[in-house]
Amino acid sequence: MSWTRRSAGLLVAAMVMPVAACTADGGGAEASCxxxxxxxxxxxxxxxxxxxxxxxxxxxxxxxxxxxxxxxxxxxxxxxxxxxxxxxxxxxxxxxxxxxxxxxxxxxxxxxxxxxxxxxxxxxxxxx
Known part of the structure; x- marks a missing residue:
């Protein structure tokens, strides 16, 4: 796998993770959301x-x-x-x-x- 493809995959994962924190099943501050x-x-x-x-x-x-x-x-x-x-x-x-x-x-x-x-x-x- 090329460096560009791995970096793109990490970037997508980093963008998705904060959204999951505000769901009922996510971690972190879900109680407030x-x-x-x-x-x-x-x-x-x-x-x-x-x-x-x-x-x-x-x-x-x-x-x-x-x-x-x-x-x-x-x-x-x-x-x-x-x-x-x-x-x-x-x-x-x-x-x-x-x-x-x-x-x-x-x-x-x-x-x-x-x-x-x-x-x-x-x-x-x-x-x-």
Whole structure:
């Protein structure tokens, strides 16, 4: 293999590695980059593939900015995006919500409470 080809391969690998640090499966600062939304002073975290039925529209959920910059010296972080929050049938909005443009495209988010999922969410996951 030529020096040019090896160097190009290393360059591509170096460019891809920082992106992986902000994914749920990556290393480093992934906890700050997990998909999160806030709604009515509660923070919800993406739970993944959960079968659920979205209910009525609740309002607007805000996505906090990713905090993986290692400190920005006091400068303001850009605001995150907003999406529509929906009820999840059978679960209180104090425990879980669905977030997305439409009920059909909404994803399931549960209240962040350390490493444990709320029992209502765990029951839904066990039944899915």
């Amino acid at each position: 997990v998909a999160r939304y806030t709604y009515q002073d509660l923070t919800y975290q993406d739970v993944g593939n959960v079968k659920f039925t979205p209910g009525k529209k609740l309002g607007v959920a805000a996505e906090p900015p990713c905090e993986d910059t290692g400190g920005r010296g006091g400068s303001e972080e850009p605001a995150g995006s907003t999406e529509t929050a929906y009820e999840v049938d059978g679960i209180s909005p104090e425990v879980a919500i669905a977030v997305g443009d439409t009920p059909e495209t909404a994803r399931f988010f549960a209240v962040s409470s350390g490493s444990e999922l709320p029992s209502e969410v765990q029951k839904l996951m066990d039944g899915s």
